Amino acid sequence: GIAKTLTAKLLSQTLAVGFSRIQFTPDLMPSDVVGTTVFNMKTSEFSFNQGPIFSNIVLxxxxxxxxxxxxAALFEVMEEFQVTVDGHTYRMGAPFFVVATQNPIEQEGTYKLPEAQLDRFLFRIRLDYPQLDEEKAILRRFRNDFSLAVKEQTRAVFSPQEIEECRSLVEQVYIREELLDYIAQIIHQTRNNGDLFLGASPRASLAILKTSKAIAAMRGRDFVTPDDIRYVAYPVLNHRIILTPEREMEGYDPQDVVNEIIQQIEVPR
Incomplete structure (x- = not known):
């Protein structure tokens, strides 16, 4: 009820790319996600029917x-941008990324996500309920119009080709050797921290590298600073690290640990 689905849809509209939505349920099968091979009686041949995962932005x-x-059906496609069905491999179109919403694990009918799957998500962003002023703004917005007209008013501002050009520009952003060492130290500390049961994998290092370069580009620079790295550290790490049971019982949050780690490591000059 806090516009997670609407946000993903509007993102796809602004990027002029394909969008699909998959509702995960307890009885959903892998073939319902990636697709299935069927036998064509007329041609006496097998053909592959693509599942909803074959899109650009998948919610x-x-x-x-x-x-x-x-x-597990998501492991291959989120890592390698392809799916393999009955020995045949099918590539995803570009751009491709997955946006997912998650319910609190305490709710009935939910499953714990595997660490290997969580590691494949670039960020985890917590969406809280709106503040009082924000709630009032929502009510004013819908006071005389209950429709979501904003969806019809949204226009594409980027083409797939322009997205690829932006990605190329981000790749060219410079990051000096000392900052690579800074990233490595942050990740290494998560693996040697008494408050953590599980530290971050090398995927987290690469995620911080990529996102810090992207943030630098968004801020109008062609080089990365320590502030860029600190800015992305928590959203990159918070779903990749697991607190010890003792720390969870004490009410610790992954952000507390990430902040402590960053404060302990000397910032490169």
Missing amino acids: IDEINRAPAKTQ
Whole structure:
């Protein structure tokens, strides 16, 4: 109820790319996600029917309502941008990325997501309820119009080709050797921290590298600074690290640990 689905849809409209939505449920099968091979009686040949994962922006609603078998269907496509069905490999179009919403694990009918799957998500962003002033603004917006007219008013501002050009520009952003060492130290500290049961993998290092370069470009620079790295550290790490049971019982938050790690490491000059 806080516009997660609407946000993903509007993003696809502004980028002029394909969009699909998959509602995860306890009875969802892997073939419902990636597709299935069927036999054509007329041609006496097998053909592949693509599943909803074949799009540019894929929204998975309530991702933790599906069992582990269905979750595993996402491993290959999120890592290698392809799916393999009956020995045949099918590539995704570009750009391709997955946006997922998740319910609190305490809710009935939810499953714990595997660490290997969580590691494949670039960020995890917590969306809280709106503040009082924001709630009032929502009410004013819908006071005389209950429709979501904003969807019809949204126009594309980027083409797929322009997206690829932006990605190329981000790749060219310079990051000096000392900052690579800074990223490596942050990740290494998550693996040697008494408050953590599980530290971050090398995927996290690469995620911080890529996103810090993207943030630098968005801020109008062609080089990365330590501030860029600190800015992306928490959204990159918070779903990749697991607190010890003792720290969870004490009410610790992953952000507390990430902040402590960053404060302990000397910032490159």
